[in-house]
Amino acid sequence: MNFLAKTINSTIGSLTGSSIPYDLGERVVNGVCSDSPEPNSVWNVYEATSRKEPRVRVTVFEFDLKNPRASKYVLFARNAFMKLKSLSLLPGILNIVDFIENESFLYIISERVKPLGSVLKMGSSDYMSQYELLLFGIYQVTEALKYLNKEGSSIHGSLSKNSIFVNEAGEWKLGGFELVVNIQDLDTEILSRAFDLPTYLSTIHPPELNEQRLNYISSASPAQILKLDAYLLGVFIYGIFNPEVRSLDPAKLNKPSKLPRSLASHVKKLLHISPSIRYSVEAFLNAGMQSCFNLPLIGVSKHISELRLKSTVEKLEIFNSLDELEQLPDGFFEYKILPELITTFQSLSTNQDSQQSALLLLILKRVDQLDKEAFQHQIKPLVLRAFELPDRAIRITLLSSLPTIIDHFAPYEIQDKIFPNLVQGFNDTNSSIREATLKSVLSIADKISARQLNNDVLKYMAKLQNDSTPEIRTNTIICLSKIATYMTPSSRAAVLATAYSKALKDPFVPSRVSSLLAFENSIEYFTPEVCCSKVLSAIAPALLDKSSKVRTEAQRVFDLYFSKINEAANHLPLDSEETVNLESENSENILSRLNPLSLSSMKLKNTQSLLSGLGSNTHSGSTVSLTMKQENFSSESLNADRSLRNLSNANVEDSWNEVGNDWDSTSDYQSKSLLPHLEASQKPQESEQLKATRQIIKGIPQAPKRSLKLQPKSKLKLDLLDDDVDGWENEW
Structure with missing residues (x-):
């Protein structure tokens, strides 16, 4: 044991102020060894961190034993050093981490704390207005002082703002042990020199001590001695609620102040001039627990x-x-x-x-x-x-x-650790989980990768648009409009148009209203061309919606998009005069070339002249035909007409049935039955009108050679706005 003690002492003795295992930071209290003209402590107090564990923050109390200005305070520093070693485990006492002593310095390393005075100044009027927090701190000081008096059998002797510290948890801790002595074994030497402490003269002390000084301590009972701390506690509490009073007058302590009503009567008993009537610290604590400390x-x-x-x-x-x-x-x-x-x-x-x-x-x-x-x-x-x-x-x-x-969280933590677990909620069978997961997308949309947003999230949202819960369908559209700014620009307009259009067909009215509001908020993402081709055609049916609210919103949003289209149209260039004239000439030429086919130049004749040669006619009653109204046909034309009359009269009803089954027999003007016969009967000399007619017939587009058969029931499918009822197709 002696060897171990010698080893420890030699290790401590080798330390100097710069070699302790803590890095000193800002000085928060100026001690007697500092250059401050008005020191308020025996110790220089620094914020510090441990060199072994940089995250461990501490406070270092330093006393320079060899400083000439500190010679008369060595007794107080050593007394505090020794008393804290034995009493720091009591509740409410400053929590000590380490003690270091060498030939030149005394070090007390405590938990990270700040002087109470600086904390109250930082809080200013806001902190003072929260008197419950002040009562909480006073309770902690009172409890610590009670443990020191009763369990520690000691008197503090110098309680003031300068001896109270506030730790990182906001708890008020009792320090300033320079005058602490055991009431069973009073150290009169320390008490006799109490007037040398830097803050002693600035504190109001009990009247009996001021009158009799050490004579009172040597003759008083232990209970009476402990009431010295009770009086100092009353002065301390009075000063806390009256911070503007810098120098307290003992005559004013019993007058009305800013003390809370529940506390004032008890403080008055703490400040009673008669020690026999005065509260002890323990009595004050017990009384306070039934009132001000409750x-x-x-x-x-x-x-x-x-x-x-x-x-x-x-x-x-x-x-x-x-x-x-x-x-x-x-x-x-x-x-x-x-x-x-x-x-x-x-x-x-x-x-x-x-x-x-x-x-x-x-x-x-x-x-x-x-x-x-x-x-x-x-x-x-x-x-x-x-x-x-x-x-x-x-x-x-x-x-x-x-x-x-x-x-x-960092983006990589969200993408790799949170997102894979979060998206599982989209498939949850509980609707509350699905809805909460959907809403959470708003918080992570700008932090996940583009692939996760445009592939994974949009896929799940497309599925939620078919959700059985209408509120989820509505929130899907709201969420989509809010994350649109983070979507890939190349596919954004298509996705939004498809999703919003689908929501306009939702039977749930709020969903349709949300879709219209989403169209309004997303107008910047649609080009004028898309507005014309997709957006207006999607909004238009909502103008006749059963809900008046939907109709009102639809009209407003429709007008908004229409204004955007008009604005874009006003910026388009006008056609030049040359272009307008050229288009007019082309239109006139087309109309003039259609004149020979006018019905006014045709008249009805015997159908045998038109349909002869198409097949034998068993119904002789059909005698009406269409022929050209040209009076001066050439002899070649007449010969062609006689040849047509020799053709057998075809059944009219059978011929339209053939038209229904074979569009080639009616749409191909160069048919195999009529035109070859006409060409064979024509002579080189033709009338001018016949030539024009033939030229127009050649200009008419050819019907497809493959016959188009009409089916009893149409199988055509309409594609409305590219809307996919099962999802948003490939709009990603």
Whole structure:
């Protein structure tokens, strides 16, 4: 044991101010060894980090033993050093991480803390207005002082703002142990030099101590000595609620102030001039628990400190009571509650009785109170693991919280770890999961890859447009219009037009209204040509919708698109005069070439003259035919007409039946029966009108040689707006 002690002492003795295993940062308190003209502590206090674990943040209290200006304070520094070693485990006392001593320096390494005075200044009037938070801090100081007095059998002796520190959890911790002595073994040397402390003269002390000084301490009973701390506690509380009073006057302490009504009467008893009537710290704490300290925040804090002794059900009851709290101290959730929540969540193997999902909800509800580093190391691994759990309650909790946490994840984490698990919700049989998954797309649309959005997400959304739940169909269109800006431009217009057009045929009125609003919001993605060919034809039927709301929206959106088309048309160039004249001449030429075929130049004659040669006619009653009204035919034409009369008279009804079965026999002017016969009977000399007629006949397009047979029932299929009832076809 002696060898071990010598080894430890030699190791500590070799350390210097620059060789301790902590990197010192900003100085937050100026001590007597600093250059400050008004030091408010024996110690120089620094923010620091551990060299072994850079994420571990601490506060270093440093005292220079060899500094000439610190010579008269060495006794106080060593007393604080030794008392904290033995008393720091008491509740509410500054949590000490390490003690280091060498020939030149004393170091006390504590948890990361800030002086109370700086915290109150940072909070300004907002912090002061939240008197419940102040009561919570006063309760913590009172409890720590009670443990020091009773369980530690010690008196603090120098309680003030300068001896109170606030840790990262927002808890007020008791420090400043320079005058701490045991009431059973009073160190009169330290108490006799109390006036040398930097802040002693700026603090109001009990009247009996001011009058009798050390004589009172040596003659008073232990209970009376402890009431010295009670008086200092009353002064401290008065100063907290009256920060504008820089120098407190003992005569004003009993006058009305800004103290809360529930607290004022108890503080008055703490400040009583008679030690026999004055409250002790313990009596004040007990009385306060029935009045001013009876707060939900204080109750939750007490339960959390005992959390490890509770069952899972009891823990959940305590955690759920957090919802009753309007406000928590800065850092209280992150450093005090969150670690317990995560530990409890990870200890559960299943989501029995929805315990895991309830814990996860409590964690994610307050992520806005966490800094970036805390989220990265504590929340992110938990969320990624939770996405892998096949539980619907947990999935709903994650999806509903996704908008508030998604920005903390890197794109590769979303694409590789979150997205593959998230899209499984599109196929879930529970409609709530499908709808929540659909809404979550809005949060990740700009963070997933183009392939995931344009292939995977749009495929699932096309399927959801046929969902049996009308609300999901409606939300699909709303979601699609909001993520349109992230879609591939080359296919965006086609996908949107097809999806919106399909939604306009939905029997659910809100879905049709949403489609029209989506058309309105997406007008920038449609070119004027697409507006003409697809959009207007899709919106037009909605103008006669059964719902008046749909009709009103359809008219408004229709006019909006029509205005866009008109605006685009106004920018098109006008035809030149030469082009207009040329098109007019072409039109006149076409009309003049059609004149010989005018019905006015035709008259009815015996059908035998037209149909002779088409076959024998068994019905002699058919005597009507169509012939040209030309009076001065040549002899060749007359010969051709006589030849036609010699043809047998064909049955008219049988001939139209043949027309129905063979479009070639009627549409081909160069038929095998009529024209060859005419050509054979013609002579080289033809009339001018016959020549013109033949020329026009040659210009008429030939009918197809393959016969087109009319079927009893048409099999033609109409393609309306390229609408695919089973999906959006290949519009990806």
